[in-house]
Amino acid sequence: MSEIDKMPKKAPFSMQIDLSKFEKATEEEKKQQDVMSESTTFLKDSMRKLFKNPLAVFSIVVLVCIILLIVIAPKVVPYGYSEMLQVNGVRDKTAQNLAPMTYSENELAYMEETGEKLFPHIFGTDELCRDYFIRVVYGTRVSLSVGLFASIIVLIIGVLYGSISGYAGGKTDLIMMRVVDIIYSLPDMLVMILLSVVLKEVMPDMPGVLGKLGSNMIAIFMVFGLLYWVGMARLIRGQILSVKENEYVLAARTIGAKPGRIIRRHILPNCLSVIIITTALQIPSAIFTESFLSFIGLGVQAPMPSLGSLANAARGGLNSYPYKLLFPALMICLIVLALNLLGDGLRDALDPKLRK
Amino acid sequence: MSNEEKNVQKLVEVNGLKQYFPVKSGFGKTIPLKAVDGVSFDIMPGETLGLVGESGCGKTTVGRSILRLYEPTAGEVRYNGELITKKNMAEYRKEMQMVFQDPYSSLNPRMTVEDIIGEPLDVHKLYTSKGERRDKILHLMELVGLNAEHATRYAHEFSGGQRQRIGIARALAVDPKFIVCDEPVSALDVSIQAQVINMFEELQEKLGVAYLFIAHDLLVVHHISNRIAVMYLGKIVEIADADELNDNPMHPYTQSLLSAVPIPDPKIAKAKKRIVLEGDVPSPLKMPSGCAFRTRCKYATERCAQECPNLVDRGNGHKVACFNK
Ligand SMILES: Nc1ncnc2c1ncn2[C@@H]1O[C@H](COP(=O)(O)OP(=O)(O)OP(=O)(O)O)[C@@H](O)[C@H]1O
Numbered sequence: 237m238s239e240i241d242k243m244p245k246k247a248p249f250s251m252q253i254d255l256s257k258f259e260k261a262t263e264e265e266k267k268q269q270d271v272m273s274e275s276t277t278f279l280k281d282s283m284r285k286l287f288k289n290p291l292a293v294f295s296i297v298v299l300v301c302i303i304l305l306i307v308i309a310p311k312v313v314p315y316g317y318s319e320m321l322q323v324n325g326v327r328d329k330t331a332q333n334l335a336p337m338t339y340s341e342n343e344l345a346y347m348e349e350t351g352e353k354l355f356p357h358i359f360g361t362d363e364l365c366r367d368y369f370i371r372v373v374y375g376t377r378v379s380l381s382v383g384l385f386a387s388i389i390v391l392i393i394g395v396l397y398g399s400i401s402g403y404a405g406g407k408t409d410l411i412m413m414r415v416v417d418i419i420y421s422l423p424d425m426l427v428m429i430l431l432s433v434v435l436k437e438v439m440p441d442m443p444g445v446l447g448k449l450g451s452n453m454i455a456i457f458m459v460f461g462l463l464y465w466v467g468m469a470r471l472i473r474g475q476i477l478s479v480k481e482n483e484y485v486l487a488a489r490t491i492g493a494k495p496g497r498i499i500r501r502h503i504l505p506n507c508l509s510v511i512i513i514t515t516a517l518q519i520p521s522a523i524f525t526e527s528f529l530s531f532i533g534l535g536v537q538a539p540m541p542s543l544g545s546l547a548n549a550a551r552g553g554l555n556s557y558p559y560k561l562l563f564p565a566l567m568i569c570l571i572v573l574a575l576n577l578l579g580d581g582l583r584d585a586l587d588p589k590l591r592k
Numbered sequence: 593m594s595n596e597e598k599n600v601q602k603l604v605e606v607n608g609l610k611q612y613f614p615v616k617s618g619f620g621k622t623i624p625l626k627a628v629d630g631v632s633f634d635i636m637p638g639e640t641l642g643l644v645g646e647s648g649c650g651k652t653t654v655g656r657s658i659l660r661l662y663e664p665t666a667g668e669v670r671y672n673g674e675l676i677t678k679k680n681m682a683e684y685r686k687e688m689q690m691v692f693q694d695p696y697s698s699l700n701p702r703m704t705v706e707d708i709i710g711e712p713l714d715v716h717k718l719y720t721s722k723g724e725r726r727d728k729i730l731h732l733m734e735l736v737g738l739n740a741e742h743a744t745r746y747a748h749e750f751s752g753g754q755r756q757r758i759g760i761a762r763a764l765a766v767d768p769k770f771i772v773c774d775e776p777v778s779a780l781d782v783s784i785q786a787q788v789i790n791m792f793e794e795l796q797e798k799l800g801v802a803y804l805f806i807a808h809d810l811l812v813v814h815h816i817s818n819r820i821a822v823m824y825l826g827k828i829v830e831i832a833d834a835d836e837l838n839d840n841p842m843h844p845y846t847q848s849l850l851s852a853v854p855i856p857d858p859k860i861a862k863a864k865k866r867i868v869l870e871g872d873v874p875s876p877l878k879m880p881s882g883c884a885f886r887t888r889c890k891y892a893t894e895r896c897a898q899e900c901p902n903l904v905d906r907g908n909g910h911k912v913a914c915f916n917k
């Protein structure tokens with residue numbers, strides 16, 4: 237007979253606590269109180285939590301798939317983004333505006349003749365007889381890297397500037413924030429247009445990737461680096477001003493922690509949710525800015541595509557070829573949605589109060 | 593010579609400490625808010641000095657100015673005879689610590705308890721290996737009565753009393769000789785107050801630290817302190833041994849404070865007359881001339897409005913700042 241069964245039984249209908257529901261802690265359970273569980277860092281803890289969030293995992297999977305696609309596809313697909321289709325070394329004029337997964341007349345004839353299988357045009361072709369799938373892949377590449385780089389520039393400059401301004405306070409803060417006000421008042425589009433014109437004059441031929449992207453893209457990066465960080469800097473400063481008032485910051489000073497450590501260990505971690513959300517939203521916003529600029533003809537240099545310029549080009553034949561708008565638009569949606577969900581998940585994972 | 597010897601004995605010496613905060617009064621003008629206005633006292637090694645006064649009288653500010661969390665406007669603070677008001681504080685951060693008033697905002701919500709208590713060890717590099725760090729943290733947690741399994745949890749998972757213990761463990765990590773305890777128990781409920789106060793006493797016995805124990809509850813302060821200083825509007829109005837102050841309060845403000853202390857025995861309580869102060873505390877921005885307390889003092893005379901009374905020794909180190917009592 238176990239310990240529990242020996243305990244007095246509860247009378248029916250009585251409000252008394254049923255003692256049989258309680259068990260004595262075993263020696264082992266008591267011991268558990270005295271051992272320190274494996275020490276974890278805040279980061280490890282947060283990552284574990286992130287991977288328990290289904291939406292966040294879903295968005296990570298989507299993003300990884302997209303990245304794999306833009307890395308691998310150009311190696312597998314035998315067409316180039318600027319290459320007009322050829323059959324047997326001759327330009328294939330019948331391959332204009334093909335529907336997804338179809339072949340042109342010339343290609344069909346060629347396959348009939350040789351028995352060789354040609355790589356399918358997964359998304360069809362455009363009006364210049366270029367494979368549309370590879371153009372969308374390259375467009376995604378361009379848009380994603382524009383978004384990522386622009387956001388990283390904004391993140392670094394904004395966080396550095398904002399945290400120095402907020403932490404130093406007083407006169408430093410006043411002067412730094414007036415500089416921000418001045419930059420805020422500059423018209424960004426005008427600066428971007430002027431910069432791209434000037435860059436075209438000054439550096440007509442740039443080597444490597446930069447040259448392919450064109451002076452417009454460099455102007456976009458520069459404008460993000462010069463102008464767009466101010467929003468981030470303001471947000472960070474405001475957040476730091478409020479976090480700074482907490483007594484744990486005073487406590488860290490009492491301990492003798494240096495300002496750098498205080499910013500790194502105490503202030504920034506408590507501004508993380510704002511930083512993450514803003515960055516997660518900054519990437520789509522940079523993608524949209526680039527799309528908009530491509531739309532007005534200031535984006536990437538043709539024939540290099542971006543999702544924005546592809547969508548713009550698709551407007552013309554919207555009635556006949558709606559899928560040409562659908563594919564780049566779908567890609568933008570996927571990227572933006574995944575980034576937003578990931579940002580949300582990260583914010584939750586980094587907040588210990590939401591920890592289960 | 594004998595004076596010098598005395599100086600060496602004292603652990604902390606505060607002399608004419610003033611802390612004014614600039615307050616904006618519209619159109620770019622600033623006026624000083626005299627949060628602390630000429631405070632002097634000293635603390636011996638291993639001693640507890642209680643500091644009482646109503647809300648807003650500048651207790652917290654005194655504590656923080658001593659630790660140079662604020663730059664004092666005037667006055668000097670000596671630690672072990674060394675003037676620290678003009679010095680680099682880095683080396684004194686190991687000697688003087690603080691337990692903060694608010695157990696909720698004084699712990700970083702994004703750090704585990706282990707890291708909170710370990711931070712002073714990290715900053716001063718007080719360990720040689722990870723294992724040693726862990727052992728030290730465990731020892732500190734045990735010292736303040738926390739379980740080892742609490743180490744990997746975050747601050748929000750704890751009750752107010754447990755949080756206060758974490759704060760205390762953090763202060764003890766560097767082995768300080770002097771701790772400013774800023775109302776460490778006023779945010780806690782009464783049953784836990786007693787626990788935490790007893791813990792402070794035990795720690796003092798074990799480690800020989802000196803406390804500046806700030807509170808607004810005279811009962812609590814009387815229980816733990818060797819001496820008590822009473823503050824009113826940025827000034828110390830009376831300072832004496834704890835029992836002496838309790839039995840023989842001289843300043844009218846102290847008398848009214850003591851009369852407000854609840855007494856468990858109803859018979860004695862009835863016999864005692866409660867002195868109720870008239871009027872409100874004046875704003876520290878518009879201090880009355882002369883004695884700050886005169887607007888609410890029934891003994892106030894002409895002289896009180898013109899001169900500010902200094903602390904005068906009435907024997908046995910019982911100092912009072914009042915002309916009439
Ligand atoms: N950083 C600051 N800037 C301006 N004024 C301040 C500042 N800190 C405190 N004060 C003012 O100084 C006065 C004293 O504040 P302090 O916090 O020292 O009071 P306290 O005695 O600790 O009160 P409590 O018992 O409520 O904690 C108050 O009038 C307060 O408004």
Ligand SMILES: [Mg+2]
Nearest residue numbers: 651652693775
């Ligand atoms: Mg206070």
